[in-house]
Amino acid sequence: MSLSNSANINRSGKxxxxxxxxxxxxxxxxxxxxxxxxxxxxxxxPLIAPHDPYHQDLMRRLVPPVWDSRGSWExxxxxxxxxxxxxxxxxxxxxxxxxxxxxxxxxxxxxxxFMGVMAGYFGxxxxxxxxxxxxxxxxxxxxLVALAVVAIVGxxxxxxxxxxxxxxxxxxxxxxxxxxxxxxxxxxxxxxxxVGCSTSRVLxxxxxxxxxxxxxxxxxxxxxxxxxxxxxxSFLGLGVQPPLPSWGxxxxxxxxxxxxxxxxxxxxxxxxxxxxxxxxxxxxxxRDITAPENRN
Amino acid sequence: MAELMIxxxxxxxxxxxxxxxxxxxxxxKAVNGxxxxxxxxxxxxxxxxxxxxxxxxxxMLLGLLPQSSGTVxxxxxxxxxxxxxxxxxxxxxxxxxxxxxxxxRKTIGSIIALPMKVQGVADPDSMQRRVEETMExxxxxxxxxxxxxxxxxxxxxxxVAIARxxxxxxxxxxxxxxxxALDVSVQSQxxxxxxxxxxxxxxxxxxxxxxxxxxxxxxTRVAVMYLGRIVEVADTDKLFNDPQHPYTRALLNSVLTPDxxxxxxxxxxxxxxxxxxxxxxxxxFHPRCANAMPHCSGIAPVGKAQKGHYVECHLYED
Amino acid sequence: MPDRVLEVKNLSVDIPLAEGVLHAVxxxxxxxDKxxxxxxxxxxxxxxxxxxxAIMDLLPKKAIRRLRxxxxxxxxxxxxxxxxxxxxxxxxxxxxxxxxMTSLNPAFTIGNQMIETxxxxxxxxxxxxxxxxxxxxxxxxxxxxxxxxxxxxHQLSGGLRQRVMIAMTLLCEPELIIADxxxxxxxxxxxxxxxxxxxxxxxxxxxxxxLITHDxxxxxxxxTRVAVMYAGQIVExxxxxxxxxxxxxxxxxxxxxxxxxPGKTKRGTPLGSIPGMVPSLIGEFTGCRFADxxxxxxxxxxxxxxSLRDPKGKTQAYRCIHDAKTLAKSxxx
Numbered sequence: 001m002s003l004s005n006s007a008n009i010n011r012s013g014k015x016x017x018x019x020x021x022x023x024x025x026x027x028x029x030x031x032x033x034x035x036x037x038x039x040x041x042x043x044x045x046p047l048i049a050p051h052d053p054y055h056q057d058l059m060r061r062l063v064p065p066v067w068d069s070r071g072s073w074e075x076x077x078x079x080x081x082x083x084x085x086x087x088x089x090x091x092x093x094x095x096x097x098x099x100x101x102x103x104x105x106x107x108x109x110x111x112x113x114f115m116g117v118m119a120g121y122f123g124x125x126x127x128x129x130x131x132x133x134x135x136x137x138x139x140x141x142x143x144l145v146a147l148a149v150v151a152i153v154g155x156x157x158x159x160x161x162x163x164x165x166x167x168x169x170x171x172x173x174x175x176x177x178x179x180x181x182x183x184x185x186x187x188x189x190x191x192x193x194x195v196g197c198s199t200s201r202v203l204x205x206x207x208x209x210x211x212x213x214x215x216x217x218x219x220x221x222x223x224x225x226x227x228x229x230x231x232x233x234s235f236l237g238l239g240v241q242p243p244l245p246s247w248g249x250x251x252x253x254x255x256x257x258x259x260x261x262x263x264x265x266x267x268x269x270x271x272x273x274x275x276x277x278x279x280x281x282x283x284x285x286x287r288d289i290t291a292p293e294n295r296n
Numbered sequence: 297m298a299e300l301m302i303x304x305x306x307x308x309x310x311x312x313x314x315x316x317x318x319x320x321x322x323x324x325k326a327v328n329g330x331x332x333x334x335x336x337x338x339x340x341x342x343x344x345x346x347x348x349x350x351x352x353x354x355x356m357l358l359g360l361l362p363q364s365s366g367t368v369x370x371x372x373x374x375x376x377x378x379x380x381x382x383x384x385x386x387x388x389x390x391x392x393x394x395x396x397x398x399x400x401r402k403t404i405g406s407i408i409a410l411p412m413k414v415q416g417v418a419d420p421d422s423m424q425r426r427v428e429e430t431m432e433x434x435x436x437x438x439x440x441x442x443x444x445x446x447x448x449x450x451x452x453x454x455x456v457a458i459a460r461x462x463x464x465x466x467x468x469x470x471x472x473x474x475x476x477a478l479d480v481s482v483q484s485q486x487x488x489x490x491x492x493x494x495x496x497x498x499x500x501x502x503x504x505x506x507x508x509x510x511x512x513x514x515x516t517r518v519a520v521m522y523l524g525r526i527v528e529v530a531d532t533d534k535l536f537n538d539p540q541h542p543y544t545r546a547l548l549n550s551v552l553t554p555d556x557x558x559x560x561x562x563x564x565x566x567x568x569x570x571x572x573x574x575x576x577x578x579x580x581f582h583p584r585c586a587n588a589m590p591h592c593s594g595i596a597p598v599g600k601a602q603k604g605h606y607v608e609c610h611l612y613e614d
Numbered sequence: 615m616p617d618r619v620l621e622v623k624n625l626s627v628d629i630p631l632a633e634g635v636l637h638a639v640x641x642x643x644x645x646x647d648k649x650x651x652x653x654x655x656x657x658x659x660x661x662x663x664x665x666x667x668a669i670m671d672l673l674p675k676k677a678i679r680r681l682r683x684x685x686x687x688x689x690x691x692x693x694x695x696x697x698x699x700x701x702x703x704x705x706x707x708x709x710x711x712x713x714x715m716t717s718l719n720p721a722f723t724i725g726n727q728m729i730e731t732x733x734x735x736x737x738x739x740x741x742x743x744x745x746x747x748x749x750x751x752x753x754x755x756x757x758x759x760x761x762x763x764x765x766x767x768h769q770l771s772g773g774l775r776q777r778v779m780i781a782m783t784l785l786c787e788p789e790l791i792i793a794d795x796x797x798x799x800x801x802x803x804x805x806x807x808x809x810x811x812x813x814x815x816x817x818x819x820x821x822x823x824x825l826i827t828h829d830x831x832x833x834x835x836x837x838t839r840v841a842v843m844y845a846g847q848i849v850e851x852x853x854x855x856x857x858x859x860x861x862x863x864x865x866x867x868x869x870x871x872x873x874x875x876p877g878k879t880k881r882g883t884p885l886g887s888i889p890g891m892v893p894s895l896i897g898e899f900t901g902c903r904f905a906d907x908x909x910x911x912x913x914x915x916x917x918x919x920x921s922l923r924d925p926k927g928k929t930q931a932y933r934c935i936h937d938a939k940t941l942a943k944s945x946x947x
Binding site for chain 3: 345346449450479480481483484485487488491492506507508509510512513514532536546547549550551552553554555556557558559560561562563565569
């Protein structure tokens with residue numbers, strides 16, 4: 001319907017209509033609240049953690065959480081097999097998960113977006129090469145390759161972020177390529193070229209702003225993906241190394257005591273689940289909100 | 297003799313089409329040996345149906361697509377040698393779809409100002425003045441400067457596209473179906489605007505259209521294309537009163553004027569449509585031609601011009 | 615009373631939006647008789663497509679349809695369930711849309727789709743169905759019909775696909791065909807062929823045809839009767855002769871002035887135009903919807919709703935407070 005109210009051009013910018021759309025999307029709200037809370041926790045860790053996450057107290061090993069009859073408010077979530085406060089480790093663990101998730105997503109995002117946009121815009125041989133590289137990458141089992149690299153180079157935070165960053169770019173590339181292909185056929189791109197814009201100007205000023213929507217959605221997916229992969233790697237002992245409080249590592253360290261002290265794996269497990277769920281909800285919300293059907 | 301703005305000689309453009317994994321590539325001759333001149337002040341219409349190559353030809357005249365062979369001269373210089381910025385100052389396009397020709401993420405003002413920014417104009421005040429001037433020229437209220445394309449109607453968006461094309465006062469404007477996507481009542485406004493601007497700014501137009509009624513109203517000369525070749529060129533009056541090529545006749549015959557006393561014409565073209573990848577031999581129109589003669593399928597006709605009326609058909613060869 | 619194939623009384627379509635209720639179609643009455651062609655003509659946003667969707671009960675979920683009467687060949691289909699409607703669609707009520715590529719399933723062959731349509735609505739053997747499909751393809755002018763049956767939609771040109779659509783529509787010998795912009799996406803020469811085909815087939819099968827378009831040329835050549843829509847209402851209706859030779863409503867007259875006609879409009883002279891824009895139909899609207907763009911508008915035009923009136927009981931009806939004589943004398947069309 002083209003019955004437009006052009007008589008009154010509402011200057012109410014895109015921000016207020018964006019906020020309105022967000023309000024209507026429950027999943028997005030829940031997801032955002034959780035994610036923002038976790039980020040806040042991670043940032044304020046030194047202020048809110050009740051104890052030093054690395055401090056061992058062998059006299060107070062395996063104290064159950066406060067809701068158990070033997071628990072106490074001194075250690076709200078209990079202690080692990082080395083007497084370290086679980087709540088503090090959980091809080092500092094958030095930092096690691098977020099750092100790795102965002103770090104890997106940024107690295108793979110840059111690589112994948114660059115490759116995808118180049119392939120989509122230039123087509124021809126560039127496209128052939130990029131598609132080939134994507135196929136190669138997709139034939140690699142990510143976890144095994146990551147394990148192999150870490151086994152050779154040694155595990156640490158930096159190594160994990162780099163390895164994941166260098167392995168997770170495929171979805172970025174695929175999505176950016178198809179978005180760019182779609183945008184490239186738009187008349188305003190042809191108009192920009194006819195007006196005299198150089199290729200780089202066309203890419204930066206005309207193409208990128210219109211593919212950013214999809215980029216945001218994929219980024220949230222890959223952040224969640226990286227967090228899960230890091231937890232898996234750390235669980236297998238080939239990710240972040242002890243004594244760092246990675247949630248995956250916490251699950252690994254607690255697995256031998258699973259039957260009698262279930263909270264050791266339940267707490268970091270639930271934390272991982274909630275964070276990844278929240279990020280995916282945000283991503284779903286971002287996708288729905290920026291969908292073309294919702295554009296007025 | 298009016299100044300020759302565009303001189304295209306034997307222009308060809310091929311596309312490689314892959315026919316699946318095991319059949320290799322085939323050549324699609326989108327434009328197949330076109331000769332065309334455009335003089336200053338003319339309104340040349342390129343008329344034809346799907347697959348005739350008019351859009352591909354227009355892109356080559358805009359310098360957006362290189363020729364596979366042949367030359368295109370812009371004001372005497374080969375178009376491939378004209379630097380990008382000078383080309384942009386000389387020839388500008390107006391596209392068909394007002395909904396895809398404007399970047400949805402930019403304001404109207406910034407869309408219209410882009411050509412100036414690209415040319416290196418730095419002074420924001422003079423840019424703003426020029427933008428407002430041009431907006432008024434095309435009938436857009438300057439307060440729409442800060443609006444986004446999705447807030448405007450189809451007609452307004454087309455005006456923005458026209459403003460963008462004219463902000464640097466080019467000499468030639470290539471319009472690809474400028475009004476096909478618009479409502480009837482808006483179409484007439486845009487056509488009137490294009491006519492007025494042509495007089496005011498001394499523009500030369502190349503108009504691509506399938507709407508012959510619009511062409512008859514606005515064009516000074518018409519070139520009819522079929523399967524990559526120009527089969528007839530003549531001044532508008534001559535073409536409409538005395539069409540020579542059988543395809544032109546069928547085309548004109550098919551125009552539905554709003555006369556309730558006439559029925560639907562039978563253009564006798566048959567149901568089969570040519571495949572551009574596998575064109576008919578000889579004269580590419582012969583399978584659908586009501587006047588086809590035996591040798592039409594074997595030999596391609598040679599074009600002949602008489603008093604400014606060019607036609608490529610065996611019927612007119614002596 | 616001639617055989618009435620379609621009778622629609624008091625059709626309204628409302629679409630609830632965030633900003634309010636959009637009254638897209640307002641109290642519409644139309645009918646189509648056997649053997650005649652009704653053209654609904656209007657510009658974008660006038661509600662013509664929604665009207666056809668409402669009749670076929672294919673409106674989007676959000677839309678609300680209100681009708682007093684909806685008869686197809688004498689039978690009321692007003693309260694038909696979805697199952698009953700889907701039995702009629704493609705059967706007694708044929709539909710042809712603008713984009714044959716989206717109406718034909720790209721994953722199946724033409725023959726497959728045609729035979730499936732036949733099986734859906736009739737008990738018929740596979741061989742008989744195939745035979746019928748082949749004959750129908752030949753009837754719509756497709757040569758080598760046997761071969762075509764085995765082809766996929768993407769292997770055919772736009773014009774051929776539209777012919778296939780027409781053939782599919784005719785398979786079950788419908789009483790009424792509703793065609794929404796059937797030739798808009800086609801080349802000029804193909805358009806003429808398809809319209810000629812539709813007209814010939816309509817005569818042969820004695821069907822009613824309701825054709826929706828924005829192209830006045832198409833309307834003039836094919837219509838028996840015309841309904842001009844503007845902003846959700848019919849503003850003028852009559853026979854094709856009446857509408858084109860003596861248009862009365864200022865909008866119709868305005869439209870006629872806008873189109874270039876080879877031989878009539880002089881090159882170089884400006885074309886007529888209709889200033890302004892379609893008003894917003896969200897929320898309540900009183901008075902003439904064309905008033906803001908009409909040079910004969912007065913306060914009286916905006917005060918109360920105007921109904922269609924019919925000068926001297928002839929069949930040409932128009933929605934305006936001025937009388938026919940005054941309108942006919944206003945600026946020469």
